[in-house]
Amino acid sequence: MIETDILIIGAGPTGLFAVFEAGLLKLKCHIIDALPQPGGQLAELYPKKPIYDIPGYPEVLAGDLVTNLMEQIKQFQPGFTLGETAETIEKLEDGSFIVTTNEGTKHLAKAIAIAGGLGTFEPRKPILKDIEFYEKEDRGVDYFVKDPEKYRGKNIVISGGGDSALDWSIFLSDVAASVTLVHRRNEFRGALDSVEKVQELKSAGKIKLITPGEVIGFKGSERIESVDIEVNGARMNVVTDYFIPLFGLTPKLGPIANWGLEIEKNAIKVNNALDYQTNIEGIYAIGDVNIYPGKLKLILCGFHEATLMCQSVYQRLNPGKKYVLKYTTVSGVDGFDGTRKEAEKAVVKSIE
């Protein structure tokens, strides 16, 4: 069991900055994110786009802001459970919580900060009869490639026209017995060198390309045996062990909706005048995932909310203690790794 003071659900900018503010108050954090990398929307949706409204940065690439946030919190040694979705929350009698992920990883925490943004990113599923049946219990439909080894020696059909369809076709062409890439158009929207690589592998007979084509159905009783593909108005059937549709991800509130929290407009209601606590004591919601009168879904608002949330957790965990707001410029920052950051003292020199 992973133990921590504040368990943060969501490694977007809000969750990451909360680690820093908690660290100043000597509170340890652990972060869960469904995605394999930290950064939330910034990393998943627009890493190469500039942001212009972070105070003090006339311009910063979203990906660089994430890198900087990670650097800023390194000294507070947060733990990470990445690639797993927080599935359930259980409140214990002493007021602490156990959060379990979809993979069964358990976390014990004194307080919870939900920084889940727009929710977990889920695959966009093609509209195909029986797809729900085949996506369960390894019956042949996968929306993510988690472990490429699973496909060793197997026949694979991938569909999609973006970077992930191209990248996985290239990667799996070395692992699988056969890779067929199906796309509705001849043109692909992906990095030029990936498109060229697929072209090369096609010419070498290592990838079969079906364009313009679309998977329209499955055959197989227990699991997938083949897929039906429509090509230029005609139909063909391709024998396969796996069908991997890669049409991008879309955020859905997901398990958060089942935690007994008050929800309005796909977001969690909080008391913003005070500390961004939800209707359950000890569970806070910060960043894009919360709602209150006048809410703005902006990074800097998430930072502000994270700061107030940490103060409230500190007060809750240390009821008798007085906390006096300090400026990091003056008091410095003590990392959990023994580092200390401090502004240089001005030299005092007497004047004769």
Next chain:
Amino acid sequence: MANDVTITITDREGISHEVQAPTDMNMNIMELVRAYELAPEGTIGICGGMAMCASCQCYVLNDFPLPEKSDDEQAMLWEAFNVKENSRLGCQIHITEDLDGLEIELAPEA
């Protein structure tokens, strides 16, 4: 001051709304739908208007001379679901005075 234009938007429940759209705020149709709350939060404008999610897909209902699709819009529509001949991405249609009288319907959520 630039004039507002009138645009009719049929939401995903089939209800039609006639809305006034400003032409001086550099807004697009996706943002207009959000501003008037014609689709639930989190179901439209997911990529922020970068032609990368198709959550803002709409069908153009009347014969309107809209600007040509860019390569990005075209490519996204090839990847999207429920695409029809008259599909466009709302985030790629900027609101100008030429749009007065435009009628659109939001495509189903995918």
